[in-house]
Amino acid sequence: MNQLQEALRGVAATQELKEWTRRRLVRERTRRRSAGRKGLAAAVCACLLCLLLGAGGYRFYMSPVSYISIDVNPSLELGLNAFDRVVQTVAYNDGGDEIAARLSLQNMPYQQAVDEVLSDQVFQSYAAQGNGVVFTVVSGDGARLQAGLEGCSGYYASGGHSYLADARCLDEAHTNGLSVGKYRAYLELSEYDPSVTVDDCHHMSMGELQQRLEQCHEGAQSTQGHGHGEHRHGHS
């Protein structure tokens, strides 16, 4: 046993934490199953109503309720409807335009659509130059979509990272002409470096943004690690 193994030998999950977690998982399972049943019933009613309402049903189906932003250098945003199917594909730069034009993602389940994007040759050529693909999820059920993304076959190979953002971040991103993924990264970077502007981010690739963020994180960590007792700058 090496010294690190010796040192960490005492760090283990307590029975109490395990039990607490098990109980939470049971609660979550029950809640989701009953919500699922209610959701199914609601969906059936909604569908019947939609049939009656005709055009209203089409609008319901075509309305995005969740968004997944895929950024490497091409920035693409997928809008998902209540059934987790792609109903909107928006490109935020030339690379994104090129990929959106090559692929037909409409009505695809989101995991399949993400795999299509990740396996596209043009996308892969961009990804190879970048710092890993960044996925940003905006949804009322973000954890579930994140878990689904992490299950996509190309997720690990693409060096994927996933983040959650909220509806406000999404609105601000669109107002500023950026994908929500890039805008979230801008917000994070601006906490370290308030001189960065949205306009700067328009001219930076996602890889460059990620690189600057990593430098800021490492800088903040080494400041903390040297024990000067300073807070990381940029706290709000």
Next chain:
Amino acid sequence: MRTEEQANQAVEEYADLVRRLCFMRLKNREDSEDVFQTVFLKYLLYDGTFESAEHEKAWFIRITINSCKDSLRSVFRRRTLPLEVLSEEAAAVPEEHGALLEAVLSLPDHYKDAIYLFYYEGYSAVEIAEILGRKENTVYTWLSRGRALLRRRLGGDCL
């Protein structure tokens, strides 16, 4: 969604691994326990299949590291931690290993992950690269820079 039995089995199997990764990345018990539960919640919701036990373990490592990153970012955005709670987690470590742990915990996150996976979990650099989705050379660089920082701080063969 996973069955209750699968979820319970996963808690039994991976609880210590997830706990140690949280310990390496996070600085206080509250965030650590939040992430611990989030990881198993993601497992419960994950519909994919695992090719082997090793694949499943690699998934847990990856998800835990990503969830820790998310937690640190939201902590950073939401609130400032008082300095005295930063070392709360480190109190669980035996005194004789305090210096080593302190040095490892002060490494930048990438170096820390690589050092932990290499020395504690016994993964090779190639396997770590696969788990973290990075190039092998990057992992070799993290390992060698991490070791150099530890040597500088602790001297000699500290691991």
